[in-house]
Amino acid sequence: MRTNKFLGRDWIDAAIDYTKEEWETLIEAALYLKKKYALGEDTSHLLKGKTLFTMFFNQSLRTRSTFAAGIQQLGGYHVDLEPGKTYTPARKGFDIPYKTERIADVARMLSRVGDAIAIRMYGPPSQWIYGFANATIKEFAEFSDIPIINMECDKYHPTQALADLITIKEKFGGFKGKKFTMSWAYSGSIEKPRAVPQSVILAATKMGMDVTLAHPKGFDLDPEVINHAKAFSKQTNGSFRITNDFEEGFRNTDIVYPKSWGASSCYTYVDDEGNTVNKKNHEEAEKLNEAAISWKTTEKEMELTDKNAVYMHCLPADRGQEVTDNVIDGPKSVVIDEAENRLHAHKAIMALLMGGNL
Ligand code: CP
Numbered sequence: 001m002r003t004n005k006f007l008g009r010d011w012i013d014a015a016i017d018y019t020k021e022e023w024e025t026l027i028e029a030a031l032y033l034k035k036k037y038a039l040g041e042d043t044s045h046l047l048k049g050k051t052l053f054t055m056f057f058n059q060s061l062r063t064r065s066t067f068a069a070g071i072q073q074l075g076g077y078h079v080d081l082e083p084g085k086t087y088t089p090a091r092k093g094f095d096i097p098y099k100t101e102r103i104a105d106v107a108r109m110l111s112r113v114g115d116a117i118a119i120r121m122y123g124p125p126s127q128w129i130y131g132f133a134n135a136t137i138k139e140f141a142e143f144s145d146i147p148i149i150n151m152e153c154d155k156y157h158p159t160q161a162l163a164d165l166i167t168i169k170e171k172f173g174g175f176k177g178k179k180f181t182m183s184w185a186y187s188g189s190i191e192k193p194r195a196v197p198q199s200v201i202l203a204a205t206k207m208g209m210d211v212t213l214a215h216p217k218g219f220d221l222d223p224e225v226i227n228h229a230k231a232f233s234k235q236t237n238g239s240f241r242i243t244n245d246f247e248e249g250f251r252n253t254d255i256v257y258p259k260s261w262g263a264s265s266c267y268t269y270v271d272d273e274g275n276t277v278n279k280k281n282h283e284e285a286e287k288l289n290e291a292a293i294s295w296k297t298t299e300k301e302m303e304l305t306d307k308n309a310v311y312m313h314c315l316p317a318d319r320g321q322e323v324t325d326n327v328i329d330g331p332k333s334v335v336i337d338e339a340e341n342r343l344h345a346h347k348a349i350m351a352l353l354m355g356g357n358l
Helices: 020-038 062-073 103-113 132-143 158-172 195-206 223-235 246-250 282-291 335-354
Strands: 051-056 077-080 088-090 100-102 116-120 148-150 179-184 210-214 239-243 255-259 276-278
Touching (some): 020 158, 020 195, 020 335, 051 062, 062 077, 062 335, 088 103, 100 103, 103 132, 116 132, 116 335, 132 148, 148 158, 179 195, 179 246, 195 210, 195 255, 210 223, 246 255
Parallel strands (some): 088 100, 116 148, 210 239
């Protein structure tokens, strides 16, 4: 009888909860499935007859399409439960009669009829209360008997981070000694979650890279995430530093990942009792954002990077704001490979958590 220690587990705060060795296994599994896909080999026995439920409270192209294609390629089915068309799942204390349904009931019901539930929630559906969406996904996990997969919440986007590591592994062969920069970039849209930069710096430090986080003042990430990143870099003999200088992040780096996220004042913060300690301040967030309009990636910044450096972005990119066309379409850009790797990452996660015999 084979044992699979991934079987039945949740994938929520994955960069924290899964070990370095488990991330390595997932990367290997994804590359194995990618090779099989390229060779046209059938993998439809892996999740034959299994059902994945998805719930998108926000828009999506990559995550939606690759989870749907991935489960189908592994022999399973995908049911998209559009919040609004079903009764909107609600946490305890947030019920609206005949509009919402308590998560405890939704999670227990779906556990009887399917094999995993994947959820995306951040921003307006969670009233921009920092941590609310993460707590919502964890409430599903509390009541579900099947794996819960975080497809991006207000804290983490771990499936994106896995695809990013797969891309780095393909381009550089490994992680140790590689200089990785996660940078803020300007966008006209000030309201964006911190999920990508937070997951990515955790995954990069966990793999032992030399990580730089670059952002203007006022765009700090969650201190809890920063503490984890520091601890991971110590455990793996990598390094982690923060700079408020845009160009500094590009200098001699191997991998640069400039993308926008909301200023700290873009979110409301509540304490453990649910009391508001800091209310979202749109005006201040806008002011901070406009003050950093020069944080746009152009050829000038890319020239500061190592000659073999790559440009990464999770997409969608705000062209002309975060980055110029000639950089994102240029020779150093790996953004389409990165987006493709979402498919292979999701297949590896589903195969291992939902019971594939890889
Ligand atoms: N990067 C990413 O998650 O893309 P989507 O928002 O299109 O899913």
